[in-house]
Amino acid sequence: MHEGIYIAASAGIKQGKKMEVIANNLANVNSTGFKRDRLTFKELLPPFPPDSGLEAGKNVLLTPDKSNANVSYVAVTEQYTDYSPGVFQETNSPLNMGIDGPGYFSVLTKEGIRFTRNGNFRLDTANQLVNQKGEPVLNQENQPIVIDAQGGKIGIDPSGNISVGKGLANINIGNLKLVNFENQQTLEKIGDGLFYQSDLKAEEKPVTRTTVRQGYLENSNVSSVEEMTDMLATLRLFETYQKMIQSIDSMDEQSANNIGRVG
Numbered sequence: 019m020h021e022g023i024y025i026a027a028s029a030g031i032k033q034g035k036k037m038e039v040i041a042n043n044l045a046n047v048n049s050t051g052f053k054r055d056r057l058t059f060k061e062l063l064p065p066f067p068p069d070s071g072l073e074a075g076k077n078v079l080l081t082p083d084k085s086n087a088n089v090s091y092v093a094v095t096e097q098y099t100d101y102s103p104g105v106f107q108e109t110n111s112p113l114n115m116g117i118d119g120p121g122y123f124s125v126l127t128k129e130g131i132r133f134t135r136n137g138n139f140r141l142d143t144a145n146q147l148v149n150q151k152g153e154p155v156l157n158q159e160n161q162p163i164v165i166d167a168q169g170g171k172i173g174i175d176p177s178g179n180i181s182v183g184k185g186l187a188n189i190n191i192g193n194l195k196l197v198n199f200e201n202q203q204t205l206e207k208i209g210d211g212l213f214y215q216s217d218l219k220a221e222e223k224p225v226t227r228t229t230v231r232q233g234y235l236e237n238s239n240v241s242s243v244e245e246m247t248d249m250l251a252t253l254r255l256f257e258t259y260q261k262m263i264q265s266i267d268s269m270d271e272q273s274a275n276n277i278g279r280v281g
Contacts, residue, residue: 023266030259031058032094033252040096040249043240051104051135051211052238054245058096090230101202104239106231108139112172113139116236119198119228123213124156124195125149131156133197135236136211142167147180157192176229193232194230197222 039055045050105203115137116125128187139155142148147155147163154162162178165172170182170189177272178194190205 026259026262026266028228030256033056033256033259035094036252037249037256040044040245040252044242044245044249046238046273047240047242049136049140049211049238050235052240053102053135054100054238054240056100057094058098059094060067075125098203099207100239102239104237107237108234110233110234111249112174113141114233114235115139115174115194115229116234117225117228118231119225121196121198121228122213122227124160124197126154126156126160126162129214131133131160132208132212133205133216134211135229138235145194149210157194158195161196163192163194174230174232176231178230196225196230197221198228199223206233 028037036057037109039057043054046054102120106118115123117135117137117176120247122135125132134149136149137276138150139147140150145166147165151157163183165180167182170184173181173183173188174194175181178196180189180191180194182191183189199215199220200223201217201220204220205213206213206216209215
């Protein structure tokens with residue numbers, strides 16, 4: 019089989035992967051605190067170590083060290099998350115909070131402490147501050163935050179200090195635990211706007227130049243227009259590679275059936 023088919027198939031598979039990432043971004047365009055994903059590509063250039071089996075060496079699914087020395091494949095070098103901030107939306111709910119600047123809220127889940135930019139919180143039946151799944155939001159001591167308002171107004175200042183009162187004698191409830199990390203790319207998405215720190219050696223760092231905005235939520239940083247434009251371009255590229263495969267296959271068929279025919 020013509021090696022061009024494998025090259026085009028390699029590129030087409032990577033465009034399919036890109037389409038999956040774009041589709042996931044679009045599906046979360048309205049998810050509070052969501053951060054979009056991106057892919058980076060590069061060429062796998064020859065020379066590659068030769069392979070004893072020619073057809074096996076051209077298999078598009080094989081690793082570069084198993085590839086034919088004359089073939090250059092397309093590779094996904096990295097899938098990364100874009101942590102740029104989203105636009106803030108005012109909700110006027112006292113338990114909605116947006117982080118203006120770097121950092122994450124800390125949430126206690128069944129699997130341990132996880133991190134989120136989604137500040138869509140509420141009070142449960144025990145007056146604990148929780149996310150929409152009922153998981154407790156933590157204070158600086160890694161303890162759940164209990165807010166017994168008793169008719170008072172809940173206030174959260176830019177530093178994350180929580181108070182309750184009627185304006186004259188406010189009672190300090192505690193302080194939200196906001197953390198950041200040196201390398202955010204070690205954070206892994208686990209769904210529901212939560213991140214898991216995959217690097218066990220990564221240290222939590224206190225936030226700087228960050229404020230909490232009460233009554234606001236941070237929208238996702240996905241631009242639907244940009245993603246749709248990228249999706250159309252990706253689809254056209256995929257169709258181009260598909261047509262290349264069909265053209266090469268057609269030429270191979272004509273070569274086998276017509277070239278060298280006698281009489």
